[in-house]
Amino acid sequence: MVESIITFRNVTKKYKDTVILENINFELKKGRFYTLLGPSGCGKTTTLSLIAGFTDESSGDILMNGQKINHIPANKRKINTVFQDYALFPHLNVFDNIAFGLKIKKKSKNEINEKVTEALKMVRLPGFGDREISEMSGGQKQRVAIARALVNEPEVLLLDEPLSALDMKLRKEMQYELRELQKRLGITFIFVTHDQEEALAMSDEIFVMNHGEIIQRGTPTAIYDEPLNKFVADFIGESNIIEGTMIADGKVKFVGKTFECVDGGMNANELIEVVLRPEDIEVTESQKGKVVGTVISQLFRGVHYEIVCTDIDGNEWKIRSTKKVEVGASVGLNFEPEAIHIMRANESEAEFYQRLEKYQGS
Numbered sequence: 001m002v003e004s005i006i007t008f009r010n011v012t013k014k015y016k017d018t019v020i021l022e023n024i025n026f027e028l029k030k031g032r033f034y035t036l037l038g039p040s041g042c043g044k045t046t047t048l049s050l051i052a053g054f055t056d057e058s059s060g061d062i063l064m065n066g067q068k069i070n071h072i073p074a075n076k077r078k079i080n081t082v083f084q085d086y087a088l089f090p091h092l093n094v095f096d097n098i099a100f101g102l103k104i105k106k107k108s109k110n111e112i113n114e115k116v117t118e119a120l121k122m123v124r125l126p127g128f129g130d131r132e133i134s135e136m137s138g139g140q141k142q143r144v145a146i147a148r149a150l151v152n153e154p155e156v157l158l159l160d161e162p163l164s165a166l167d168m169k170l171r172k173e174m175q176y177e178l179r180e181l182q183k184r185l186g187i188t189f190i191f192v193t194h195d196q197e198e199a200l201a202m203s204d205e206i207f208v209m210n211h212g213e214i215i216q217r218g219t220p221t222a223i224y225d226e227p228l229n230k231f232v233a234d235f236i237g238e239s240n241i242i243e244g245t246m247i248a249d250g251k252v253k254f255v256g257k258t259f260e261c262v263d264g265g266m267n268a269n270e271l272i273e274v275v276l277r278p279e280d281i282e283v284t285e286s287q288k289g290k291v292v293g294t295v296i297s298q299l300f301r302g303v304h305y306e307i308v309c310t311d312i313d314g315n316e317w318k319i320r321s322t323k324k325v326e327v328g329a330s331v332g333l334n335f336e337p338e339a340i341h342i343m344r345a346n347e348s349e350a351e352f353y354q355r356l357e358k359y360q361g362s
């Protein structure tokens with residue numbers, strides 16, 4: 001079993017009387033890549049600050065390697081942080097920026113030289129030590145910031161939206177590099193982003209947050225394929241959400257028809273919502289479709305067409321298709337039983353995963 005490294009037990013954070021994080025519980029395992037994903041103001045940075053020790057919890061316990069660290073100051077935790085704005089020292093060159101922490105710790109010149117050279121190699125900037133910070137590009141500065149954190153050999157690296165200042169192409173490259181670096185070093189990374197694609201591409205596990213709570217946690221595929229509720233379904237990828245009724249286990253009714261599905265464990269005739277991902281819907285001739293829709297728009301997106309249809313109940317259906325259709329045409333929409341995801345109102349994360357396990361054996 002992989003050991004846990006950071007544990008939150010009933011952690012609450014308040015500023016004055018305002019609750020910022022409410023009763024957060026989690027256990028992070030060593031050597032994994034975690035992502036906190038959620039909209040602005042949901043409490044991602046606050047969670048990192050609590051782990052780093054930059055701010056105190058109002059109640060609850062924070063553990064590292066099984067030991068309570070509530071009262072351990074930030075500089076005594078083997079945790080380093082990479083910030084969005086790099087926070088490099090502009091008056092120091094690249095080498096001295098990276099060496100800063102080691103100098104404070106009074107390491108020998110030789111050791112500092114060795115470690116900084118090694119860190120520069122790790123972030124693919126060998127030989128850049130003498131450069132001034134002002135001579136570095138955005139992506140290079142971010143690598144210096146990462147090297148400066150890694151040189152302290154942290155057990156946990158916190159990264160607060162480290163890539164958001166970079167352009168798309170560089171950002172994708174850095175996503176790949178960060179992920180490779182994490183695998184190579186085997187350090188636990190806790191990465192913050194509000195970009196769902198980035199979270200899906202990089203993480204072992206994602207924590208979806210909203211209003212100071214963890215709404216759902218799971219692997220990227222689990223969260224994408226089985227969103228717990230509307231918030232998660234909307235936040236992670238695009239989805240069609242349609243009201244329906246659960247007739248029985250494996251049988252769901254929506255747009256006036258009953259369909260086979262793979263979910264169960266609800267009450268008979270319970271009102272539920274159905275999630276269907278745009279890429280899980282196939283466009284066909286109208287008489288061959290499970291649902292018939294009228295095409296109201298079509299956009300070419302490079303690799304696929306983004307089609308919007310309405311059904312007879314007036315629901316809008318977004319579809320991602322490689323086939324072209326005619327606006328105004330009547331088309332058939334098909335989907336597999338596995339593509340139908342059912343969401344119950346007010347189901348907790350624990351109840352949701354118990355039910356899934358029972359009905360899908362996952």
Ligand SMILES: Nc1ncnc2c1ncn2[C@@H]1O[C@H](COP(=O)(O)OP(=O)(O)OP(=O)(O)O)[C@@H](O)[C@H]1O
Nearest residue numbers: 015016020038039040041042043044045046047194
């Ligand atoms: N020092 C503080 N005093 C009072 N309120 C604070 C303080 N720091 C953060 N907050 C509030 O706590 C909430 C969560 O803030 P936090 O910075 O954790 O959000 P975030 O998820 O990181 O958002 P973003 O994506 O915009 O960075 C916000 O409502 C914010 O206004």
Ligand SMILES: [Mg+2]
Nearest residue numbers: 044045046160
């Ligand atoms: Mg933040």
